[in-house]
Amino acid sequence: MRRRSTLVLMSFVLAASTVFAGFGPNFTLANTEIKNKLSDIKEEKQEKQQEAEKQEAELKKIEAEQKKLEDEIRKIDMEVSETDKKINQKQAEIEDVREEIELLKEELVIIENRIEERDELLKDRARSMYQNGGSVSYLEVILGAKSFGDFLDRLSALTMIAQQDRNILEAHLEDHRLLEEKKEKVEENLVKLENHLIELERLMAQLESQKKEKDRIMEKLLAKGEEISVYIVSLEDEAAILADQERAVQAELAAWEEEQRQIALQKQREEQERQRELERQRQQQQAEQQQTQQQPSRSNSSPTVESAPSTGSGTLMRPASGRFSSPYGWRTHPITGSRTKHHGLDIANSTGTPIYAAEAGTVIAARYMNGYGNTVMISHNVNGEVLTTLYAHMNSISVSNGQRVSRGQEIGKMGSTGASTGPHLHFEVHRGSWNGAKSNSVNPMNYIN
Numbered sequence: 001m002r003r004r005s006t007l008v009l010m011s012f013v014l015a016a017s018t019v020f021a022g023f024g025p026n027f028t029l030a031n032t033e034i035k036n037k038l039s040d041i042k043e044e045k046q047e048k049q050q051e052a053e054k055q056e057a058e059l060k061k062i063e064a065e066q067k068k069l070e071d072e073i074r075k076i077d078m079e080v081s082e083t084d085k086k087i088n089q090k091q092a093e094i095e096d097v098r099e100e101i102e103l104l105k106e107e108l109v110i111i112e113n114r115i116e117e118r119d120e121l122l123k124d125r126a127r128s129m130y131q132n133g134g135s136v137s138y139l140e141v142i143l144g145a146k147s148f149g150d151f152l153d154r155l156s157a158l159t160m161i162a163q164q165d166r167n168i169l170e171a172h173l174e175d176h177r178l179l180e181e182k183k184e185k186v187e188e189n190l191v192k193l194e195n196h197l198i199e200l201e202r203l204m205a206q207l208e209s210q211k212k213e214k215d216r217i218m219e220k221l222l223a224k225g226e227e228i229s230v231y232i233v234s235l236e237d238e239a240a241i242l243a244d245q246e247r248a249v250q251a252e253l254a255a256w257e258e259e260q261r262q263i264a265l266q267k268q269r270e271e272q273e274r275q276r277e278l279e280r281q282r283q284q285q286q287a288e289q290q291q292t293q294q295q296p297s298r299s300n301s302s303p304t305v306e307s308a309p310s311t312g313s314g315t316l317m318r319p320a321s322g323r324f325s326s327p328y329g330w331r332t333h334p335i336t337g338s339r340t341k342h343h344g345l346d347i348a349n350s351t352g353t354p355i356y357a358a359e360a361g362t363v364i365a366a367r368y369m370n371g372y373g374n375t376v377m378i379s380h381n382v383n384g385e386v387l388t389t390l391y392a393h394m395n396s397i398s399v400s401n402g403q404r405v406s407r408g409q410e411i412g413k414m415g416s417t418g419a420s421t422g423p424h425l426h427f428e429v430h431r432g433s434w435n436g437a438k439s440n441s442v443n444p445m446n447y448i449n
Contacts, residue, residue, distance in 0.1 A: 252361060355394060397412040
């Protein structure tokens with residue numbers, strides 16, 4: 001049996017040798033080509049890996065450059081806000097000086113009128129004295145007295161006349177002094193006003209320069225072919241926002257539950273009052289029936305009791321005045337030029353236009369956020385429904401994280417911070433909580449009154 005197995009194995013080896021020997025040089029060539037292809041594939045794989053590593057390094061470099069440019073934009077936005085404050089302060093100072101100048105001019109007119117009237121009086125006195133032959137002879141007046149009493153009267157009259165003349169002259173001199181003082185004050189204020197106007201012009205030029213620098217940086221981002229993260233916050237910001245949002249939602253829920261509890265208590269008190277009123281009417285009817293048995297009995301129908309007023313329709317108030325410059329939905333972005341979804345509603349107006357909370361709520365975040373610029377996010381609980389509103393590109397913010405705000409309360413001023421081409425409010429409404437993907441965003445026009 002072993003011998004037979006050995007013969008079979010030898011026969012297979014011999015046959016195999018014959019087959020492979022039949023391939024000859026062609027088989028060797030094919031084997032070499034396969035090895036070469038494998039080598040080429042390996043080299044290509046290495047090249048691809050190196051290219052991927054290079055692209056990743058380039059991407060990190062671009063991201064670092066973009067981050068640097070975004071930081072520059074944020075820095076310029078802060079400088080613009082500070083310049084705006086200085087401009088507003090300078091304009092207020094100019095207005096104060098102008099009002100003071102106008103007031104001084106009015107006082108000058110009054111003083112000049114007094115001087116003019118007194119001049120006429122003094123001229124009349126001088127004319128009268130001239131017509132009477134010169135100055136009054138006090139000795140003749142005194143010696144012309146017919147009695148001692150007449151003498152005292154004449155002396156008193158002369159003293160009074162002399163005192164009046166002295167008072168007139170002193171008042172005249174004082175008004176002339178006051179006139180010169182007011183004129184000097186007007187001149188000083190005119191110089192101050194001129195200096196304020198020069199400073200205001202310098203600040204306006206500085207503001208314009210800052211805005212041009214921001215535009216230059218924005219163009220630099222576009223020149224790199226990069227998609228600006230206009231309405232995207234950093235991962236760190238998003239994590240912080242979500243944590244703050246959770247606290248705000250809980251606070252709003254507690255506030256809403258307390259409101260509902262108060263409404264229930266109010267309804268309970270109203271129902272108790274209604275029952276007391278019904279009992280009082282019942283007792284009154286019984287007393288009247290006992291007293292007037294012959295009269296027809298009165299109706300026992302209960303009075304109609306109105307239900308408690310509605311707590312609201314759930315709509316939001318308009319957060320700022322101005323024109324609607326860009327609606328919610330898909331659009332060509334004014335900065336990137338790409339087709340993107342606009343998750344909010346833009347309201348355009350001048351810088352400094354007040355921005356109001358669309359509904360009572362708790363402030364989730366109130367700070368600078370990348371392309372959003374100065375931003376406020378508020379969590380609301382409207383009739384048991386969680387809504388989140390977002391207000392972006394603000395020039396200034398007047399609320400803080402965790403603050404409870406009322407409907408219509410001013411939360412800041414309109415501006416153009418972040419990725420913005422002009423002063424406007426970017427207003428978002430999210431049904432439920434806010435998230436980085438903005439998947440809960442809805443058209444604000446469906447909620448605005």
